[in-house]
Amino acid sequence: MRTIVHIGAxxxxxxxxxxxxxxxxxxxHDEGITAITAVGAREILFDPLQKYAESQDETKKQYRDSLxxxxxxxxxxxxxxxxxxxxxxNLTGDMDVVFEGHPFGARAVENLEALSEFIGDDFEIVLSxxxxxxxxxxxxxxxxxxxxxxxxxxxxxMFLTCKSGWYDLTSRLQKKFPKTxxxxxxxxxxxxxxxxxxxxxxxxxxxxxxxxxxxxxxSSLAIRRLQKRFKAGETLSKEAMKKLVKRTHKFPFQxxxxxxxxxxxLLNNRYQTDITKIKTKLNVNFIE
Numbered sequence: 001m002r003t004i005v006h007i008g009a010x011x012x013x014x015x016x017x018x019x020x021x022x023x024x025x026x027x028x029h030d031e032g033i034t035a036i037t038a039v040g041a042r043e044i045l046f047d048p049l050q051k052y053a054e055s056q057d058e059t060k061k062q063y064r065d066s067l068x069x070x071x072x073x074x075x076x077x078x079x080x081x082x083x084x085x086x087x088x089x090n091l092t093g094d095m096d097v098v099f100e101g102h103p104f105g106a107r108a109v110e111n112l113e114a115l116s117e118f119i120g121d122d123f124e125i126v127l128s129x130x131x132x133x134x135x136x137x138x139x140x141x142x143x144x145x146x147x148x149x150x151x152x153x154x155x156x157x158m159f160l161t162c163k164s165g166w167y168d169l170t171s172r173l174q175k176k177f178p179k180t181x182x183x184x185x186x187x188x189x190x191x192x193x194x195x196x197x198x199x200x201x202x203x204x205x206x207x208x209x210x211x212x213x214x215x216x217x218x219s220s221l222a223i224r225r226l227q228k229r230f231k232a233g234e235t236l237s238k239e240a241m242k243k244l245v246k247r248t249h250k251f252p253f254q255x256x257x258x259x260x261x262x263x264x265x266l267l268n269n270r271y272q273t274d275i276t277k278i279k280t281k282l283n284v285n286f287i288e
Contacts, residue, residue, distance in 0.1 A: 001067065001078065001081060001082060001083065001084055001167065002082060002083045002084070002124070002202060003083075003085075003086070003120075003122065004083065004084070004085050004086070004123065004124045004126055004202050005036050005086045005087075005091070005112065005115065005123050005124065005125050005126070005203050006085065006086065006087040006088075006126045006128075006137075007088070007092050007105075007108060007125060007127055008087065008088075008089025008090075008091065008092050008093040008097040008113070008127070008128060009031075009089060009092050009095075009104075009105065009127065009128060009129060009130070009135075010082065010089045010092070010139065010200040011095065011130060011135060011138035011139055011142065011192075012089075012128035012129070012130050012187040013091040013128070013129070013187065013191065013194060013197070014038070014087070014110075015038075016194065017087065017151065017194065017198075017201075018037035018038050018039040018087050018183060020041075020194070021035040021037050021085065021087065022035070022037055022039045022040050023222045025180065026202070027111055027207070029081075029242070031203075031204060031207060031219075032080070032081050032082035032083060033081060033082070033083045033084075033085065033202060033203065034074075034077060034078035034081040034083070034084050035084075035087065036074060036084070036085065036086050036087070037084040037086075038087060038088040038089065038090065041088075042088065042090070044070065045067070045070055046088040046090060046091070046243045047090075048065060048066060048067055048070075049063075049111065049115060050090065050091075050107070050111055051063055051112075051113055052064060052067060052114050053107070053110045053111050053113070053114035053221070054110070062273065064117075064205060067118060068118070070117040071119070076261055078155060080177055082127045083202040085111040085201050085202055086115070086119075087201065088173070090111075091107075091108060091111045092104075092105035092106075092107065092108045092111075093105055093106040093107030093108060093111070093126075094107075095139050095142075102162075102164070103164035103169070103171040103172075104164045104165055104166060104168040108169060108171055108172070109139050109173065109176045110174060112125070112173070112176070112177070113176065116177075121177070121179070121180070121257070123180065124181045124182075124183065125173060125177070125180055125181070125182045126178065126182075126183045126200055126201055127166075127169070127170065127173075127181070127182065127183070127185070128184075128185050128186070128187050128197070129166045129184060129185075129186055129187065130186070130188070130255075131186075131187075131268075131271050132159075132165070132267045132268075132270055133225075133259075133264065133268070134187075134188075136156070136159050136267075138150065140155060142237040144190070156259065157176070158262075160263060160266065162266075165270060165271075165274045165276065166184075166271075166274045166275075167273075167274040167277045167278050167281075167282075169182065170182065170282055170284060171279055171281075173260075174282055174284065180283060181284075182282075182284040182285065183200050183286075183287065184278060184284055184285070184286045184287065185197060185200050185284040185287045186275075186287065186288065189236060189287055189288065200287065225239055228234060
């Protein structure tokens with residue numbers, strides 16, 4: 001059986017992809033595909049798995065015992081499948097680390113090492129990446145109004161000085177799992193058509209699955225009015241701003257537009273340099 005582990009990264013359409021897999025589980029089962037995703041299994045499987053990776057001694061044994069039962073159940077469910085997909089972006093660690101100067105995917109190796117104790121080492125890794133400016137904007141937008149404790153400038157400066165990136169993450173994965181096929185899929189490659197991504201996590205090319213991203217309806221009239229008021233320069237209440245961000249999933253202004261041209265060039269050059277290093281220095285399957 002082919003086993004594919006989709007590890008995100010965050011903000012690359014993972015929730016839409018996982019929701020589509022979950023909502024079409026019966027169709028996928030008919031195709032010989034079992035998908036275990038964060039949408040349905042985060043609390044019972046992936047969260048305990050990450051705690052298992054971090055724990056020690058007796059606590060670790062307790063997590064291992066409970067996880068063994070869950071993986072036994074997964075094996076029974078997927079015994080007649082030709083493809084087993086695990087999809088959870090938190091396997092790379094929390095997205096907040098990019099605001100704190102820590103390495104990209106800081107927990108990826110540890111979490112995948114823990115996962116391999118239960119599924120063996122015969123699996124493929126699929127990693128979606130995103131241009132750095134777009135990636136930062138999306139994370140900042142998602143966290144806005146939720147748990148940010150500093151200004152945009154503070155987080156921007158941390159991100160700009162971070163020495164880690166997609167090459168660093170990919171090289172750490174390959175060093176730890178040298179025999180594992182790693183496929184890198186840039187978000188820009190499929191962001192307008194998620195069906196382009198599905199074959200890389202084992203779905204047949206002829207299967208048609210619509211994602212929530214593609215089926216999302218237009219904002220309501222009330223939200224469009226809020227957008228119009230904001231663009232006209234009106235100061236909105238905090239509640240109105242939260243509603244605007246939540247419903248449109250888009251920051252009311254683009255943080256990238258507040259950056260200098262030098263910073264724009266820096267981010268673009270950093271991304272292009274990482275892409276070149278991934279394609280020339282690492283033995284991975286890079287989709288373009």
